[in-house]
Amino acid sequence: MAQLNSKIPAGPLAEKWTKYKDSLKLVNPANKKKLDIIVVGTGLSGASAASALGELGFNVKVFCFQDTPRRAHSVAAQGGINAAKNYQNDGDSVYRLFYDMIKGGDFRAREANVYRAAEVSNQVIDHYTALGVPFARDYGGTLINRSFGGVQVSRTFYAKGQTGQQCLIGVYSSLSRQINLGTVKMFPRREMLDLVLVGGKARGIITRNLLAGDLERHSAHAVVLATGGYGTIYYLSTLAVGSNASAAWKAHRKGAFFANPSLVQIHPTSVPQLNEFQSKLTLMSESLRNEGRIWVPKEKADKRHPNTIPEEERDYYLERRYPTYGNLVPRDVGSRAAKERCDAGYGVGKTGLAVYMDFRDAIKKQGKSAIESKYGNLFKMYQTITSINPYEEPMQIYPAGHYTMGGLWVDYNLMTTIPGLYAIGEANFSDHGANRLGASSLMQCTGDGYFILPYTITDYLADEIKTPRISTDLKEFEEAEKNAKARLEKLISINGTQTASTFHKRLGKIMWDYCGMVRNEAGLKKAAGLVSELKQEFWSDLKVPGRMDDINQDLEKAGRVADFFELADLMITDALNRTESCGAHFREESQTPDGEAQRDDSRFSYVAAWEFGGDGNPHVLHKEPLEFKEAEVKVRSYK
Numbered sequence: 001m002a003q004l005n006s007k008i009p010a011g012p013l014a015e016k017w018t019k020y021k022d023s024l025k026l027v028n029p030a031n032k033k034k035l036d037i038i039v040v041g042t043g044l045s046g047a048s049a050a051s052a053l054g055e056l057g058f059n060v061k062v063f064c065f066q067d068t069p070r071r072a073h074s075v076a077a078q079g080g081i082n083a084a085k086n087y088q089n090d091g092d093s094v095y096r097l098f099y100d101m102i103k104g105g106d107f108r109a110r111e112a113n114v115y116r117a118a119e120v121s122n123q124v125i126d127h128y129t130a131l132g133v134p135f136a137r138d139y140g141g142t143l144i145n146r147s148f149g150g151v152q153v154s155r156t157f158y159a160k161g162q163t164g165q166q167c168l169i170g171v172y173s174s175l176s177r178q179i180n181l182g183t184v185k186m187f188p189r190r191e192m193l194d195l196v197l198v199g200g201k202a203r204g205i206i207t208r209n210l211l212a213g214d215l216e217r218h219s220a221h222a223v224v225l226a227t228g229g230y231g232t233i234y235y236l237s238t239l240a241v242g243s244n245a246s247a248a249w250k251a252h253r254k255g256a257f258f259a260n261p262s263l264v265q266i267h268p269t270s271v272p273q274l275n276e277f278q279s280k281l282t283l284m285s286e287s288l289r290n291e292g293r294i295w296v297p298k299e300k301a302d303k304r305h306p307n308t309i310p311e312e313e314r315d316y317y318l319e320r321r322y323p324t325y326g327n328l329v330p331r332d333v334g335s336r337a338a339k340e341r342c343d344a345g346y347g348v349g350k351t352g353l354a355v356y357m358d359f360r361d362a363i364k365k366q367g368k369s370a371i372e373s374k375y376g377n378l379f380k381m382y383q384t385i386t387s388i389n390p391y392e393e394p395m396q397i398y399p400a401g402h403y404t405m406g407g408l409w410v411d412y413n414l415m416t417t418i419p420g421l422y423a424i425g426e427a428n429f430s431d432h433g434a435n436r437l438g439a440s441s442l443m444q445c446t447g448d449g450y451f452i453l454p455y456t457i458t459d460y461l462a463d464e465i466k467t468p469r470i471s472t473d474l475k476e477f478e479e480a481e482k483n484a485k486a487r488l489e490k491l492i493s494i495n496g497t498q499t500a501s502t503f504h505k506r507l508g509k510i511m512w513d514y515c516g517m518v519r520n521e522a523g524l525k526k527a528a529g530l531v532s533e534l535k536q537e538f539w540s541d542l543k544v545p546g547r548m549d550d551i552n553q554d555l556e557k558a559g560r561v562a563d564f565f566e567l568a569d570l571m572i573t574d575a576l577n578r579t580e581s582c583g584a585h586f587r588e589e590s591q592t593p594d595g596e597a598q599r600d601d602s603r604f605s606y607v608a609a610w611e612f613g614g615d616g617n618p619h620v621l622h623k624e625p626l627e628f629k630e631a632e633v634k635v636r637s638y639k
């Protein structure tokens with residue numbers, strides 16, 4: 001049985017990373033050329049890792065299921081990216097960013113990893129600026145910042161509401177440079193179907209060529225998963241519809257522990273669901289809460305047009321309940337407060353499942369053009385979707401599934417419990433505890449890829465220089481390919497009546513209702529039964545039209561949904577196990593008299609890392625205790 005060893009270096013928190021880096025082994029340039037690395041994923045984490053490793057001189061093969069790296073989900077990130085530059089001179093520092101993240105995550109993240117993420121944030125911004133990312137600047141040309149939820153400083157760098165897109169273009173340019181130099185080989189339209197282990201180490205992957213349908217074997221001395229988050233398990237979410245858990249899940253089945261799977265962030269400001277036929281929800285960036293005031297009418301079921309409701313009849317409930325942070329409370333707090341108002345009958349819009357985000361006062365104070373220059377593209381997007389002009393009347397918003405703090409367990413080196421298998425970016429669990437603060441994911445993804453993994457993976461590969469290139473003729477590859485093929489054949493052969501999307505939608509509804517924004521024991525137990533029944537129905541009534549040896553998007557989807565069923569079961573198990581509330585995980589049984597999350601540090605100050613127990617067997621729980629030596633553990637309050 002694998003043992004958990006987080007490998008956190010000794011020494012003072014602020015010096016750990018610097019000292020540790022100096023002690024890591026190096027590989028000389030001639031040997032680097034003999035070492036192969038597979039990177040799966042081309043979002044900010046994967047593309048930055050692949051280009052950094054290529055620049056170092058390793059042979060890198062990088063994979064994505066889209067037709068170009070530029071379509072990775074990271075392109076959708078809107079609001080910004082954090083760094084502790086303190087350009088605003090408002091008291092920011094690496095320590096404060098670290099502390100905000102630890103507190104924002106409700107003291108369920110590892111101190112050493114979070115401190116390191118905050119530390120490299122400044123390198124990330126310098127690097128992006130050098131790559132030409134057009135971050136917003138003031139009239140004098142200096143980079144400017146805005147605020148995000150859960151903090152009292154302005155440390156968020158941004159490019160209008162397209163920060164992810166602009167950063168991805170920067171990362172893509174460095175990736176393209178390496179592709180041109182021949183150090184990185186790009187494999188688009190490939191889906192990783194399985195991980196291959198040889199002698200207990202990660203040595204390769206099996207992929208499906210999504211255009212031709214054939215299966216391929218790829219080998220390497222180490223494998224990096226940068227495959228993003230699994231918030232799409234709810235079907236409706238703010239993520240790209242293609243985002244999925246399959247690569248991480250396949251690694252989990254082969255021995256990589258899955259940490260805190262039930263810790264999922266629900267974002268408070270999504271465009272509400274408009275009809276039953278939607279396949280996704282659209283985010284309205286958190287940055288809008290810098291200017292937008294959130295409110296509902298004081299009267300229940302008030303059907304008046306919002307512009308006709310006078311000031312004294314509006315309940316700015318975040319400003320009322322949380323005077324210190326107001327509309328900039330963290331996402332979990334903002335989401336639950338919106339749900340509470342809607343459940344109590346104050347919701348607005350056709351369904352009553354919406355609250356207002358109002359820019360009237362900001363426009364009055366700053367002028368329409370100032371608001372347009374900061375958020376113009378978001379306002380346009382909102383108007384295109386809803387036909388409501390947000391310059392003239394408030395936006396309607398509601399919480400939606402958004403980001404997964406859970407993911408593959410990794411140690412300080414970002415290595416999973418499988419030797420030679422790394423997980424970076426949203427695919428790992430490491431830095432955000434029970435709730436991620438806004439704009440800290442792009443920061444973590446890029447920090448992992450450009451500034452952390454290149455050091456730690458080199459240390460691992462230093463012991464592999466005598467390992468010859470791995471042959472894909474080994475029996476382990478043959479067997480993994482055979483199993484992947486058999487699974488695809490099984491999915492096609494069911495030949496039932498319901499599509500994978502139908503099952504996904506039904507699964508998503510169960511997860512949203514019982515393992516979403518709020519959870520309780522009875523609901524979670526009910527969900528476990530419903531998921532199990534639906535899973536059986538899936539395997540007996542799924543319809544996958546088309547062939548395996550051809551382009552077949554239904555088959556791709558079916559494989560991903562099949563994995564979601566297994567992950568759903570683990571999420572429910574994890575949520576049942578954690579009887580405390582913490583961050584985004586709100587167990588109704590564990591709340592303060594005024595409805596806030598109540599942690600139970602004496603019993604749950606640990607990372608829950610789950611080991612796959614084999615089909616039909618329960619998962620095995622391993623606990624990584626969390627120690628807080630620098631950050632004072634307190635009740636999290638934003639009042």
Ligand SMILES: Cc1cc2nc3c(=O)[nH]c(=O)nc-3n(C[C@H](O)[C@H](O)[C@H](O)COP(=O)(O)OP(=O)(O)OC[C@H]3O[C@@H](n4cnc5c(N)ncnc54)[C@H](O)[C@@H]3O)c2cc1C
Pocket residue numbers: 040041042043044045046063064065066069071072073074075076077078079080081082163164190191192193226227228229238239240243244246247283402403424425426427438439440441442443445
């Ligand atoms: C709407 C929205 C807005 C956001 N805005 C912000 C923001 O402003 N600031 C911020 O910090 N964070 C933001 N986030 C979060 C942030 O965008 C993500 O956490 C981050 O981009 C994830 O990057 P990644 O590199 O880990 O993965 P992704 O960008 O999701 O990339 C995953 C990659 O893995 C590949 N892949 C996955 N599975 C397979 C497989 N089986 N085989 C082959 N390839 C595979 C995909 O093709 C893709 O290339 C936002 C999230 C959403 C949903």
